Amino acid sequence: MKTSEIRELTLKEIEERIDTEKSLLLKLRLNHSISPLDNPMKITETRRNIARLQTILRQRNLNENK
Numbered sequence: 001m002k003t004s005e006i007r008e009l010t011l012k013e014i015e016e017r018i019d020t021e022k023s024l025l026l027k028l029r030l031n032h033s034i035s036p037l038d039n040p041m042k043i044t045e046t047r048r049n050i051a052r053l054q055t056i057l058r059q060r061n062l063n064e065n066k
Helices: 003-007 011-034 041-065
Strands: none
Touching: 003 041, 011 041
């Protein structure tokens, strides 16, 4: 997910996307511990997506408070 795509989302959509990405990350980690994933970079990609979403959410919250 690109930053430009995230910026188009509403606050509620960003929060929902964070929840889904966190649950996906948990599933990926559990599956990887049981048997190796075909593409372990999916874990890193998911973590980065969560960070991007949280960064945009934080920026919007700070801009609203000003």
